[in-house]
Amino acid sequence: MTPRPTPYRLLLVEDDDTIRETVAERLTAEGFLVDAVGHGNAALDHFQDTPETSAFDLILLDLMMPGVHGLDFCRYLRRRGFTTPILIVSAKDSETDRVVGLEVGADDYLVKPFGMRELVARCRVLVRRSSRSAANQPAVEVLRHGELALYPEEYCATMKGLPLNLPPKQYRLLEFFMRHPRRVWSRDKLLERIWGPDFIGDIKTVDVHIRWLREKLEDNPSQPLLITTVRGFGYRFG
Template identity: 45%
Template sequence: MAADDKRAHVGTVLIADDEPSFVEALVLGLTREGFETIVANDGEEALALSRSHHPDLILLDVMLPRLSGLDVCRTIRQESSVPIIMVTARSGELDTVLGLELGADDYVTKPFRMSELVARIRAQMRRTKHQGQAQAAEEILESHGITVYVDRHQVDVRGTEVRLPPKEFDLLLLFLRNPGRVLTRDLILDRVWGSDYYGDTKTLDVHVKRLRSKIEPDPNNPSIIATVRGVGYRLERDHARA
């Protein structure tokens, strides 16, 4: 076996894309970085391979035949917390927002540099691995009628269990651990997405919007997570627990 073939396996990436030249370049680039790759050429195949192979991350193109990337994202997120990075065209602004609202963890816009993509993939996998290895004592956080059982990744909102994707769960933990403190967008991105995150604040804003839709009594008039204009966000103090 050649020396290059002995590189440690760092994770499996499911590539869901129907453009042969693009897929070929991705497979070559990711393989050189030590990733194992699986390829799906349409949305239905992407779902099937996700269920059968349990990849460490899914690189999901928005425009897929048979079943769109957005529909694939929606279905996978109902079944799994596997990291999903959406791939969009330059004109896909709306698709980008929709993908994030459906539970994608990040997005990249074609064309992109392989080095940037690899950095984002590694960051997502690293955070997932650290979460899986955490063995801290049982921690329970409570505020505003929200109870979070950290080890079990369970969230109860006013007596009803609510399922949160990984990034929304991490966001909620960050807010609950810093009540009344203004958290800048840069700080939140660093804590939740990692210091090597390449994206912009749009990802954060969409995730906050999704989180509000699940924990706020009235998401259109948020009373739990406040926006601090031009700075970031703040979890309002729960005066009922003061």
């Protein structure tokens, strides 16, 4: 006997009680496992862990909600590395609204009022596409240390889910530290690895860039916890 496939789990975020109940009932009848919430803050509670532990295969999202706005919710998830497909369902129907929704991280946009058959079809397309992508593509490399995350393939880093906007040398210095945690590096070695063996300049360049990094990474840059000074030797990360 062929085992039944595991049903897809969907998070429905909709503040209108009637719409939320109707959509949840229909999608449940179509085989989805539906968790339904009525505002953005409740939705955020489901995404406090890491992207790798996300329990949802799809998010069905209204925009105009109490608490966290739908667009801010999209931005938050994408900045933290969540790739869960997002289908925006909204009464805002201008081209600008649709474009903004897609640009901040949504995968599809459906305008209210909508037909249930179309909604179900779009949900199925998104979860199938996401499943194929996860099965066929290698995992994206992510370097993590606590609430700090660095994405080498995307050339970006985040702290507590917010982008750090690092200039090239600061980014390369942080990536180097994160690839070699707990090891002590002298200023000379850091200059050679990050600036190159032909660099001509003051060795204090390293100190300046580390100070700038600490200002972006540390809660208290004057008492750093991530990038520490090892007196007489150099610097250590982690």
